[in-house]
Amino acid sequence: xxxxxxxxxxxxxxxxxxxxxxxxxxxxxxxxxxxxxxxxxxxxxxxxxxxxxxxxxxxxxxxxxxxxxxxxxxxxxxxxxxxxxxxxxxxxxxxxxxxxxxxxxxxxxxxxxxxxxxxxxxxxxxxxxxxxxxxxxxxxxxxxxxxxxxxxxxxxxxxxxxxxxxxxxxxxxxxxxxxxxxxxxxxxxxxxxxxxxxxxxxxxxxxxxxxxxxxxxxxxxxxxxxxxxxxxxxxxxxxxxxxxxxxxxxxxxxxxxxxxxxxxxxxxxxxxxxxxxxxxxxxxxxxxxxxxxxxxxxxxxxxxxxxxxxxxxxxxxxxxxxxxxxxxxxxxxxxxxxxxxxxxxxx
Amino acid sequence: xxxxxxxxxxxxxxxxxxxxxxxxxxxxxxxxxxxxxxxxxxxxxxxxxxxxxxxxxxxxxxxxxxxxxxxxxxxxxxxxxxxxxxxxxxxxxxxxxxxxxxxxxxxxxxxxxxxxxxxxxxxxxxxxxxxxxxxxxxxxxxxxxxxxxxxxxxxxxxxxxxxxxxxxxxxxxxxxxxxxxxxxxxxxxxxxxxxxxxxxxxxxxxxxxxxxxxxxxxxxxxxxxxxxxxxxxxxxxxxxxxxxxxxxxxxxxxxxxxxxxxxxxxxxxxxxxxxxxxxxxxxxxxxxxxxxxxxxxxxxxxxxxxxxxxxxxxxxxxxxxxxxxxxxxxxxxxxxxxxxxxxxxxxxxxxxxxxxxxxxxxxxxxxxxxxxxxxxxxxxxxxxxxxxxxxxxxxxxxxxxxxxxxx
Ligand code: SF4
Numbered sequence: 011x012x013x014x015x016x017x018x019x020x021x022x023x024x025x026x027x028x029x030x031x032x033x034x035x036x037x038x039x040x041x042x043x044x045x046x047x048x049x050x051x052x053x054x055x056x057x058x059x060x061x062x063x064x065x066x067x068x069x070x071x072x073x074x075x076x077x078x079x080x081x082x083x084x085x086x087x088x089x090x091x092x093x094x095x096x097x098x099x100x101x102x103x104x105x106x107x108x109x110x111x112x113x114x115x116x117x118x119x120x121x122x123x124x125x126x127x128x129x130x131x132x133x134x135x136x137x138x139x140x141x142x143x144x145x146x147x148x149x150x151x152x153x154x155x156x157x158x159x160x161x162x163x164x165x166x167x168x169x170x171x172x173x174x175x176x177x178x179x180x181x182x183x184x185x186x187x188x189x190x191x192x193x194x195x196x197x198x199x200x201x202x203x204x205x206x207x208x209x210x211x212x213x214x215x216x217x218x219x220x221x222x223x224x225x226x227x228x229x230x231x232x233x234x235x236x237x238x239x240x241x242x243x244x245x246x247x248x249x250x251x252x253x254x255x256x257x258x259x260x261x262x263x264x265x266x267x268x269x270x271x272x273x274x275x276x277x278x279x280x281x282x283x284x285x286x287x288x289x290x291x292x293x294x295x296x297x298x299x300x301x302x303x304x305x306x307x308x309x310x311x312x313x314x315x316x317x318x319x320x321x322x323x324x325x326x327x328x329x330x331x332x333x334x335x336x337x338x339x340x341x342x343x344x345x346x347x348x349x350x351x352x353x354x355x356x357x
Numbered sequence: 358x359x360x361x362x363x364x365x366x367x368x369x370x371x372x373x374x375x376x377x378x379x380x381x382x383x384x385x386x387x388x389x390x391x392x393x394x395x396x397x398x399x400x401x402x403x404x405x406x407x408x409x410x411x412x413x414x415x416x417x418x419x420x421x422x423x424x425x426x427x428x429x430x431x432x433x434x435x436x437x438x439x440x441x442x443x444x445x446x447x448x449x450x451x452x453x454x455x456x457x458x459x460x461x462x463x464x465x466x467x468x469x470x471x472x473x474x475x476x477x478x479x480x481x482x483x484x485x486x487x488x489x490x491x492x493x494x495x496x497x498x499x500x501x502x503x504x505x506x507x508x509x510x511x512x513x514x515x516x517x518x519x520x521x522x523x524x525x526x527x528x529x530x531x532x533x534x535x536x537x538x539x540x541x542x543x544x545x546x547x548x549x550x551x552x553x554x555x556x557x558x559x560x561x562x563x564x565x566x567x568x569x570x571x572x573x574x575x576x577x578x579x580x581x582x583x584x585x586x587x588x589x590x591x592x593x594x595x596x597x598x599x600x601x602x603x604x605x606x607x608x609x610x611x612x613x614x615x616x617x618x619x620x621x622x623x624x625x626x627x628x629x630x631x632x633x634x635x636x637x638x639x640x641x642x643x644x645x646x647x648x649x650x651x652x653x654x655x656x657x658x659x660x661x662x663x664x665x666x667x668x669x670x671x672x673x674x675x676x677x678x679x680x681x682x683x684x685x686x687x688x689x690x691x692x693x694x695x696x697x698x699x700x701x702x703x704x705x706x707x708x709x710x711x712x713x714x715x716x717x718x719x720x721x722x723x724x725x726x727x728x729x730x731x732x733x734x735x736x737x738x739x740x741x742x743x744x745x746x747x748x749x750x751x752x753x754x755x756x757x758x759x760x761x762x763x764x
Contacts, residue, residue, distance in 0.1 A: 028721040028754045166729070168751025252731035277392060285688050285730035292728050296368070302375050303688050303728075 030295040033167035041172065044159040046075045054078050055154035057136050067151025070189050071143065072203065074160065074196030076324030077136045077346075084328055090297040135324070138352035139195055139221055145355050146228045150193055158183045160199040163291050165206060174210040177202075181211045195221045195348070197249035197323045205253070222250065222322065225351060226259035229266045234354040236269035242350070243273050243316035245307070245330060246283035247323035257281060260322060260347055267354045273314040284310060286321075286329035293329070301332060308333030312342065322347040367722045374693040380514045384691055387513055391685045394620035405617040409738035412614045415607045416676040416739065419599075420666050426568040426601035427657040433571030437632030438645060439653035441571070443598075447475045450595065450658045454560075457593055457654055460485040462557040465549075465589065467575070467582035468492035469562025470679060471597045471658055473505060474700045474713070477560070489552050491581035493545055500527050506695035506702075510681075514694050517541060524548075549581070559589040559650065563596045563630075564615055564679070566655075567608035572631040573655065574612045576624050583628055592630070592650040598662045599675040611678065618680035618738040661713035667763040670749040674708040676739040683733035683743065689726060697726055704733060704743040707750055717754065724750045 036046045045054055057078055063071070076083070143150055158180035164173035180203075184192070194200025197220075204218035244264060250256040257280045264272050278284045287293065287303025308330050311319050319330055319342060330344045374380055399405055419426060424443075431441030444450035454477065458464060464486050466478060478488050478499070490499040494512040498505055500523055506514045518534045524544050525532045532544060553559075561582050563573035573594055575582055586592045602608050616624045634649025645651045666672045684690045687703045698706035699719050704727040711720035729744035737743075 028717070029751075030725050033725070165748065166751070168724075168748070168753075168755035170748075170752045171756055248728070248730040248732075252735065281735050282686075282732065285728045285732065287688065287728070292726075295725055296371075298372060299375055299689070299692075302692055306688065306692070 029167055029169070033163065033291050033295060036163040036291055036294065037167050037169055037172070040159050040161055040164060040176065046079065046159070046163060055152075055157070058140070058152055058154060061137065061140055061152075063140065063150065063152035063154075065151060065154060065156075066187055067149070068188060069148070069150050069191040069193065070184075070187075071140060071150035071152050072160075072192050072194045072196075072199060073136055073152065073157060074194070074199035076196045076198070080324050080328055083324075087293055087297065087328065087332070090294060091301055135327075135346035135348045136195070138346065139348035142225060142348055142351050142355060143193065143221075146225065146232070148193075148224065151189075153184075153187060153189075156183070156187065160202040162198040162202040162206075165202065166291050173206070177207045177210045181207055181214065181216070184216065189216065191217045191219070193219055193221055193224055195322075197247045197254070198325075201249050201253050220250070220254060220256060221348065222256050222259040222263070226262050229263050229351075232266070232355070234267040234351070236267050236350070236354050239269050240271070240318055241273050241314070241316045242270050242318045242320050243275070243311050243314045244279075244347075245286065245311055245319055245321040245326055246280060247321060247326045248283070248285050250322060251281055251283055260320075263347065263351060264320065267350070270350075270354075273316050275310050275314055278310050286326045286333075288325040288329040293325075300329070301336060304329040304333035305336050306333075308337060308339070312337070312339065317342060318350075319344045320347050320350055321345075363718065364722050367719070370696050371693050371726070374696040379516055380694060381692055383514055383516060384694060387510065388685045388691060391620050391682075395618065395682065398617050398620060398622045401622055402617060405614060405738075408610055409614045409618070412607075412611050412678075413676060413739050415602050415611065419602045419607075420672060420675045423598040423601060423659075423663060423666065426603065427598055429568040429603075430566055430571045430601060430655070430657070433569065434632065434653070434655055437571060437653075438635070439571070439632045439655060442654070442656045444656050444658045444660070447658070447660050450475055450656055450660065451477065451480045453654075453656055454593055454595065455480060455484050457591070458484070458486060458558050462486045463552065463555055464488040464558045464560060465491050465552055465556040465585040466495075467559075467561040467577070467585045468495050469560070469595055470701070471562050471595050472560065474597075474709075475595070475658070475660070477595065489549060489556075491549055491553070491579075491585050492577075493542065493579060493581075496545060496549070497523065504695070553584040553588045556585070556589040558591045558593060559585040559587075560593050560595065561586045563594055563600060565608045565611040566596055566601050567603070567605040568601050569604050570631055571655070572605060572608065572629050574608050575628040575630065576612055576616050576619075576626070577628075578621070578625045580626060583626055586628065586630060587649050590646060590650055591652040591654070592633075593654045593656070594630070595656050595658060598657050598659050599677075601657070614738050615678040615680050618678065618682050618736075620682075661715070665708070665712045668712065668749075669763075671708050671712060671746050673739070673741050674705055674712075674746060676741055677705060678739060680738060682736040682738070683741075686732040686736045688728065688730065688732070698723060703727070704729075704747050705741065708746050711750055711753070720750065721754050724754060 039046055161173050161176035164176060192203060194203060200220045208214040244260055264270055284307050286307045287300040293300040321327060327344055327346060334342055427443050434441040442453050444453055458481060464481055466488060481488050490496045494510055497512040497515055497520055517538055520541050521532045521534045521536050524541060528544060528548055561575060564576045565574045602611055612627060633645050633651055633653040634647045635643055635645050636647040637643045665675060684703050689697045690703050695702045697703055699710040700714060701709045707720050707723035710716050710723055724747050727747045729747055731744050733743045
């Protein structure tokens with residue numbers, strides 16, 4: 011590989027026709043704008059506007075893309091699914107990025123109109139997480155628009171050379187802000203920074219922990235109560251449970267909250283949890299199939315009789331909500347674990 | 358890049374399968390019973406879990422010396438008066454088997470994934486032979502003109518009413534659509550019975566082969582393979598080179614782990630075949646072809662396996678025991694069955710498509726269909742890391758297969 015510029019490899023890869031355009035779309039955005047949707051960085055750090063998080067700190071909270079852009083991603087997905095199911099169907103999602111241009115869809119425009127509506131929904135889990143950390147006596151910093159992108163979708167697309175480049179740059183950036191510890195929340199980002207970066211970064215010495223680990227460690231000494239008695243089920247995100255082995259932590263956290271009764275599927279729990287159908291950008295490549303899988307997973311979880319489905323991944327939340335919508339289920343909520351803990355701390 | 362497939366038709370096929378409610382129902386039932394059977398089998402024989410670890414080590418060692426083991430096995434088989442061959446390519450394997458079989462012959466076949474891989478049945482038919490699949494599932498698939506949808510239960514997607522309709526047609530007698538499954542099984546048994554005894558050639562695969570003695574271990578429940586490899590005068594076995602392990606005791610362990618993770622406490626039959634049938638009962642003169650086959654031929658297929666073994670991250674695909682467990686844990690397989698795959702199914706199928714079959718488009722389709730959710734790895738007795746292989750494969754697809762990807 012010596013002597014060949016990574017840009018040439020990248021250009022060839024994007025032209026290879028073998029990488030699905032759904033993934034090249036995300037990849038392009040990461041490379042050009044350091045986030046999966048290609049919006050401006052200022053737009054992305056908005057969720058933290060009123061939180062007064064220090065911009066420089068040894069321990070930072072890494073927000074990632076998923077939660078911040080969940081409203082936009084929902085729009086993107088409903089468009090993609092609409093196209094995928096339509097008559098023109100079959101090949102289009104693979105050609106999604108190009109097709110979007112042909113249709114004259116102005117995605118960045120649509121995204122920013124969502125953003126300017128000041129939609130509340132997408133920021134909640136992040137705010138909740140920061141509040142929880144603060145309540146536990148941890149005061150993290152946040153790099154806001156300076157936060158680098160972890161680049162995980164590059165890895166998933168097979169664009170390892172670009173991923174490696176990005177990992178080194180992101181690492182250097184974190185270091186340049188004096189970061190020593192990272193508390194991650196988005197499963198993909200956290201896994202990428204903690205386990206994939208070291209493969210490409212010489213002298214890697216960041217300490218990365220996932221929000222769940224931090225909370226599970228501190229939680230036993232706090233009194234937590236959910237405002238009402240509820241049956242709750244937990245959906246394990248693949249990355250957390252099978253890549254980072256966080257099986258017991260979420261259960262310990264939920265178990266520590268008075269008023270919550272945890273009910274789980276017989277088989278498909280913990281390490282055996284079924285993927286929501288949103289693995290690694292899959293939803294952009296196979297929008298319709300991804301929805302079938304979302305419906306399946308939602309059904310498995312509904313069989314427990316739970317009133318709230320708790321999970322801990324922006325992708326899973328989006329998928330499971332979509333699954334419930336397709337099943338026409340009202341009255342069952344999908345919440346992020348951070349929201350549940352934050353609520354239980356308020357009461 | 359030998360063959361190319363097209364993503365558009367692949368995706369259409371996948372989505373049609375995903376909207377097929379009957380398929381979904383059949384699969385969800387199969388998944389349920391498979392999981393509970395495996396659980397029971399492992400609870401009853403808990404040592405299997407440690408044994409699986411041992412088997413992984415056996416396979417790790419064996420894959421690095423497939424060639425040497427194949428030669429050792431061939432020497433042993435020839436000492437037993439059988440004949441052994443190494444086929445470098447699919448074409449070579451087909452040619453060897455076609456030459457041994459000849460033309461206008463009646464051939465009975467046991468289920469062999471490797472046979473499926475090289476298109477053996479179709480090839481022999483083209484050469485003017487009459488070939489019968491004798492595994493019930495394969496038989497149904499053959500007669501339907503369809504392709505297998507699961508490595509252990511090829512006709513997993515076909516409901517009984519469809520089987521009754523099919524049998525009525527081919528057997529020339531009316532079989533009621535609401536017939537008991539037992540009646541369907543009896544009908545197939547009767548139809549195939551005399552084929553076994555009139556066949557000129559019986560063909561099988563093997564689950565594992567002990568190189569030191571050249572012994573094939575063949576695991577089955579139906580008993581069709583015992584008949585197919587026992588009744589005809591010639592037995593031809595086609596075996597992928599990755600199936601070789603050094604010792605008899607290794608082969609036994611591989612077998613036990615295979616059937617246990619394939620959801621059986623114990624299968625009905627395990628045949629150990631090391632040579633042709635012989636007797637010395639008349640004047641101590643060894644004569645071949647007593648009650649079993651007079652001729653015994655074993656073809657070890659390379660067909661890209663030694664190439665695959667050179668990719669550090671992909672070589673683990675060769676440890677696969679074909680227990681089928683991962684398929685039952687795959688959320689995509691659960692709605693599409695073997696439509697998500699090529700010759701081999703689900704995520705691991707992408708590796709076979711890319712390196713063994715060299716069908717790059719197909720490999721890309723499968724590789725980018727995999728969720729990399731990792732539940733298959735959880736199930737796999739060999740702890741094969743399918744997501745790791747998928748990401749590596751995507752890298753090869755996207756950035757090109759450079760020499761530093763190989764050893
Ligand atoms: S990959 Fe593992 S689980 Fe799947 S068939 Fe092979 S041995 Fe069994």
